[in-house]
Amino acid sequence: MHQIEHLLRRTMGLDAASIGSSLISQTVRSRMQHCGLTKLEDYTRFLHETPAELSALVEAVVVKETWFFRDKEPFTVLVRLVLSEWVTTHPDGTLRLLSIPCSTGEEPYSMAMALLDGGLPADRFQVDAVDISSHALESAQCALYRKNSFRGQTRDYRERHFQPFEDGYLLNQSVRGQIRFQKGNILDGDCLDGSGIYDYIFCRNLLIYFDPPTQEKVLQKLGRLLKKSGVLFVGPVELTLVASQGFASVRIPMAAACRKVASLPEPQAQGSRRHRKPASKSLSPRSVSPLAKSNSRPALPPASATKSSPSTSLKQPPGTELENAARLADEGRLAEAVQLCENHIQIHGATAQAYYLLGLVRDAEGNETLAADFYRKALYLDPNHYDTLMQMATLSEKKGDANGARLLHKRAQRVLEKA
Ligand SMILES: C[S@@+](CC[C@H](N)C(=O)[O-])C[C@H]1O[C@@H](n2cnc3c(N)ncnc32)[C@H](O)[C@@H]1O
The missing domain is CATH 3.40.50.150 (Vaccinia Virus protein VP39)
Known part of the structure; x- marks a missing residue:
């Protein structure tokens, strides 16, 4: 079986350990049966000599698992x-x-x-x-x-x-x-x-x-x-x-x-966060669908280079819990990100950025009610927290509250203009 694993690695990069040798071995047995071969040596030789069989084996071992908007x-x-x-x-x-x-x-x-x-x-x-x-x-x-x-x-x-x-x-x-x-x-x-x-x-x-x-x-x-x-x-x-x-x-x-x-740009000094306009003139908010508007908050630049929002007084020297929390969330390690945000709140007290990140994690988990609670807390601490305003607007749109979403977008827009 090693020879076949080696061939698969060479042909398509598959590391047998990633899906398990037993799965490969099961797939090979089923291909052998299909080809009417009973001995592994015969099948291995056939595989090396027959490109069509190699393609058939590749088809049988690939993991095609996927779905729409995976990870959202x-x-x-x-x-x-x-x-x-x-x-x-x-x-x-x-x-x-x-x-x-x-x-x-x-x-x-x-x-x-x-x-x-x-x-x-x-x-x-x-x-x-x-x-x-x-x-x-x-x-x-x-x-x-x-x-x-x-x-x-x-x-x-x-x-x-x-x-x-x-x-x-x-x-x-x-x-x-x-x-x-x-x-x-x-x-x-x-x-x-x-x-x-x-x-x-x-x-x-x-x-x-x-x-x-x-x-x-x-x-x-x-x-x-x-x-x-x-x-x-x-x-x-x-x-x-x-x-x-x-x-x-x-x-x-x-x-x-x-x-x-x-x-990558040189890290910027704290407080010099660039806020980009969400869209060009040709894609004015009116021509952009609700999804686009909800998607238009600016990207978080590298955490070490940012403030949380134009009006936030939070200081984040490199290596703080919140930078790490954002990184963990980025890597999909949501529970650890939550833990770090909670530690941060315990040590430094409540901050808008911590509540914003907690909201974002809950949002990603699909818990929109809890996400909204955290976003509200973030806005209570910093009514001009741009990212939170945009996330809240998205939630309002999802709930069908178009008017609420419009008002939140307007507030966010004003924050951008003042920044
Ligand atoms: C798990 S799916 C990922 C699909 C999609 N990117 C996603 O994340 O949902 C893995 C796909 O990789 C393909 N694949 C495996 N090895 C490949 C290779 N060497 N070159 C191109 N595609 C490959 C498989 O056929 C399979 O469809």
Whole structure:
């Protein structure tokens, strides 16, 4: 079995330990049965000599698990960054995005739905989507999804972008047309050769299946494919893997987003937080859908370089609990982030930033009532806490309180203008 594990590692980067040797061995047995072979040596030889069988084995071992808006926050942050950074610096031209691996399509389609809902016109962006699995790609192109693909609590996007069809939901052509699917093995030298470079790359839940040398190779490739100013989104547990490989977290809680180290700005002095306008003139708030407005709060810059909001007096020298809490939240370690915020409150007393982070974590967990309680506490301590105002606006929109959301957006806008 070692020889087969070695072949899989060489071919597709799979580290047998990541899914377990027993699962590989079960899959091999089932392939042997399918091929009518009873001896492992015979199957191993057949596998080495027959590319079609190697592809069939790869198909059988890949983990295609995915769903729409998986982890939610990366898609929210994508829209926020596109509107606040890309749109403002690109009055024309096409935003280029990549989803690799895209599996059965839920990830790239979520990127497209989020951007369309955010008000970005269809002709301003294109998503390339790549996966090693032909079966996954066929299914992605059919774009017919059943309930397993819709797992989050918020599913309003389904009403906007899908039509009920047989026992599932068929994605509208307006979203499908934004994606270009192609088969590719990220380890192949010619994968995405000549495709140009991308503004935003999603490479989530792939690195975890690779050993460290393969991770390094893949990250080098992603570094070459990503623009200097671009952002790479990885899976929540993969953020620590990229740290030593030329990328650094941009420390936006729960987004697992990073930039190439060489492109990161020098840390700014405390109190010099840049507040970007949420969107360009061509995407005025009126033309932006509720989702975009709710997504338009500025990204948290590296915690060591920020104040929590224009009016907050909180001092955060590097290494404080709140910086660490934001980092842990960013890595998806929500319970630890909560613990640090609570410690901070015990030691330093209540601060708006601590309550804001607690709210954000509860929000990510889907507990909107508790999240709103924390946001209210944050605003009690600092009525001008921009990020909290924007999060509260999002919650109001979700509850259908459009008027409340509008007032909160206005308040947030005034904070930005005064900053
Ligand atoms: C768990 S899914 C992740 C899908 C999506 N990015 C997400 O996070 O929901 C992993 C996908 O990686 C693909 N894959 C595995 N090895 C690959 C490789 N060497 N090159 C390209 N895709 C690969 C598999 O076919 C599978 O569809």
